Structure formats: C-alpha cells, structure tokens
Amino acid sequence: MAHGDITHIDIPVSDLTKGAEFYGNLFGWQIAEIPGYEGYPMWQAPNKISGGGLAPRDGEFTQPRSYVEVDSIDDTLAKVNASGGETVMEKSPISETSWWATFRDPDGNVVGLYEGTTDAG
Numbered sequence: 001m002a003h004g005d006i007t008h009i010d011i012p013v014s015d016l017t018k019g020a021e022f023y024g025n026l027f028g029w030q031i032a033e034i035p036g037y038e039g040y041p042m043w044q045a046p047n048k049i050s051g052g053g054l055a056p057r058d059g060e061f062t063q064p065r066s067y068v069e070v071d072s073i074d075d076t077l078a079k080v081n082a083s084g085g086e087t088v089m090e091k092s093p094i095s096e097t098s099w100w101a102t103f104r105d106p107d108g109n110v111v112g113l114y115e116g117t118t119d120a121g
Contacts, residue, residue, distance in 0.1 A: 002069065004028050004046045009066040012057035013107050016041055019054045022105060026079060027068060057107070067112035073101045076113055080105075091115070 004027035013019030020031040020041050029043040031054065044051040055061060070076045073091040080103045081087060088102040088110055098116030105111065 002046050003071045004068060009052040009064050010055050010061075011052065011064045011109055011111075012061045013054050013109075014057050015107075016054055016056065019107065022083060022085075023054070026076070026083060027070075064109055065112065067100070067114045070113050070115055073099055073113050073115045077101060077103060 011019065011023070016039070020043075023029050023043060024031050028046055031041050031043045033039070033041045037053075040053045040055055042051060042053045052066075077087050077091070084106040086104050088104050089100075091099045091101045091113075093099050094114075094116070098114065100115075101113045102110050103113065
C-alpha cells in the first residue's frame with residue numbers, strides 16, 4: 001500500500017468544491033466530475049485502484065468511515081489540524097509494527113488513519 005490508498009467510499013460534504021480541495025490536498029487524490037456523474041466528483045487514490053466519491057450531505061447521508069494508509073500518522077494529523085480538521089483519537093498501536101488514529105475533517109466526518117509496516121525489525 002502507499003500513502004493515500006483506501007477502498008471505495010463516499011464522503012458526504014456540505015460544499016463539493018471545499019471538500020475536493022481538502023481531500024485532494026491532504027492525500028494527493030485526483031478529484032473530478034466524470035461525464036454522466038455530474039454533481040458527484042469522484043476521487044482516485046494514488047494506487048489508481050482505490051476510489052470513491054464526494055456526495056452532497058443530506059439528512060440521511062451524514063457520516064462515512066474508512067481507513068486511509070499513510071506514511072506517517074503524526075505528519076498527517078499535523079496536516080489535518082493545520083488544514084482546518086481536528087484529531088479525534090491520537091496515534092495508538094495495533095501491533096508492534098502498525099498504528100491507527102482518527103480525525104474529523106472540516107465537515108465533521110470522522111476518518112481513520114492506518115500506518116504500518118511488514119518489517120518487525
């Protein structure tokens with residue numbers, strides 16, 4: 001996995017342009033509307049396999065949850081906080097070689113972060 005790789009997920013946002021800017025800057029996602037899917041900008045992760053979309057927030061579509069692979073949770077949380085988001089749960093161990101954390105973006109969505117390595121040494 002690489003920084004920013006995750007599986008498909010839809011993320012509700014109150015402003016599609018601001019949401020696209022926030023996530024594009026944070027994870028390096030390519031975000032664009034695709035013909036036939038106007039009003040549903042789709043994002044693609046750096047692995048060119050993972051992806052999803054940004055959808056207008058409504059009364060029933062309010063909170064996604066997914067975990068995003070990052071090179072450094074500490075660096076990513078610093079960038080989240082500097083970009084108008086906030087840390088919900090600080091970096092915590094899963095094993096000796098992997099960690100997780102969560103943050104809330106400027107729209108109130110809670111997203112998980114995963115940092116890990118297959119090398120235990």
